[in-house]
Amino acid sequence: MIVPETAEKIKSMEIRGAGRIARAVAVALRDHARSLQVQTPDAFRQEMEHAAKLLLATRPTAVSLPNAVHMVMAGLNHAKTTDEAKSGVIRRADEFITSSQHAVEQIAQFGASHIRDGDTILTHCNSEVALGCIIEAHRQGKKIEVFATEVRPRNQGLITIRTLNDAGIKTNFIVDSAVRTFINDVDLVIVGADAVTVNGAVVNKIGTAQVAHSAREARVNLMVAAETYKFAPRTILGEFIRIEERAGNEVLADDIARALPYVTVRNPAFDVTPSEYIDLIVTEKGAIPPQMAYVIIRDYLGWGIDEFHLAFGPGLNGE
Numbered sequence: 001m002i003v004p005e006t007a008e009k010i011k012s013m014e015i016r017g018a019g020r021i022a023r024a025v026a027v028a029l030r031d032h033a034r035s036l037q038v039q040t041p042d043a044f045r046q047e048m049e050h051a052a053k054l055l056l057a058t059r060p061t062a063v064s065l066p067n068a069v070h071m072v073m074a075g076l077n078h079a080k081t082t083d084e085a086k087s088g089v090i091r092r093a094d095e096f097i098t099s100s101q102h103a104v105e106q107i108a109q110f111g112a113s114h115i116r117d118g119d120t121i122l123t124h125c126n127s128e129v130a131l132g133c134i135i136e137a138h139r140q141g142k143k144i145e146v147f148a149t150e151v152r153p154r155n156q157g158l159i160t161i162r163t164l165n166d167a168g169i170k171t172n173f174i175v176d177s178a179v180r181t182f183i184n185d186v187d188l189v190i191v192g193a194d195a196v197t198v199n200g201a202v203v204n205k206i207g208t209a210q211v212a213h214s215a216r217e218a219r220v221n222l223m224v225a226a227e228t229y230k231f232a233p234r235t236i237l238g239e240f241i242r243i244e245e246r247a248g249n250e251v252l253a254d255d256i257a258r259a260l261p262y263v264t265v266r267n268p269a270f271d272v273t274p275s276e277y278i279d280l281i282v283t284e285k286g287a288i289p290p291q292m293a294y295v296i297i298r299d300y301l302g303w304g305i306d307e308f309h310l311a312f313g314p315g316l317n318g319e
């Protein structure tokens with residue numbers, strides 16, 4: 001029953017953060033594969049596809065989710081027996097989980113090298129990779145200070161300040177609308193990503209685009225920390241990233257909303273920061289300017305390329 005439970009936890013955001021969601025999905029698919037008692041590879045595939053669909057339907061924006069599902073389900077390819085299919089899925093899931101954890105550690109190292117001794121950093125929302133860079137810089141003995149936003153309506157900023165506090169990092173907690181007020185005290189903005197498009201735009205927690213605007217106006221650099229599986233292959237085909245809009249009662253309690261019949265609460269969970277506002281994207285393969293997002297998709301998310309071959313024929317990726 002791990003699949004429905006995991007799906008529910010992702011929906012309710014008990015499991016949240018693009019990387020954690022991806023790993024949870026890999027674990028759920030792996031454990032589901034282990035528990036399946038079916039006789040034929042076809043029946044196994046059907047059961048796995050059903051589970052994958054359930055997980056894919058939970059949240060629409062973080063592209064790490066379909067990327068993780070795709071990487072794990074590739075374990076079914078070329079399997080002739082049920083046992084082969086099962087071990088293929090389990091192996092792919094384990095590989096994804098290990099490489100994801102490794103990517104988080106690698107990004108912390110690369111990202112920390114862009115943080116200077118004495119820097120004041122602003123971060124928005126709660127990104128394990130963005131925080132990894134900050135904590136690693138602190139671990140290396142760099143004297144840093146952080147501004148962390150509250151992150152309405154789900155208050156992920158509370159998780160961020162607890163983590164920073166536990167690491168012993170001097171932190172200022174501010175409301176989201178105070179970013180413009182404090183941006184002149186900041187040397188570097190570091191955020192995570194739910195999706196990176198082929199043109200280097202970054203989809204991240206609602207408010208990130210406003211933070212980026214303020215940073216650009218104040219000439220403060222903005223660095224994005226994102227594993228390669230947060231890059232969205234299908235954007236090469238012109239597909240847009242769907243921005244999740246969550247329930248209004250995350251913003252305004254139902255009883256208050258009921259008394260205001262002319263008021264509609266809008267609650268998009270993410271926004272899009274164009275590449276012009278981003279100085280660097282740090283991945284586990286190295287740091288790139290956002291304009292190089294295509295190269296990451298081409299070199300590390302090969303499955304998207306296969307689909308170009310189907311759509312446009314070979315040659316598009318320079319072969």
Ligand code: RI2
Nearest residue numbers: 016017018019127128129192193205
């Ligand atoms: P990591 C989160 O989304 C935030 O937008 C965060 O910046 C992003 O995922 C990446 O998180 P949500 O799940 O993978 O809180 O870096 O809606 O932890």
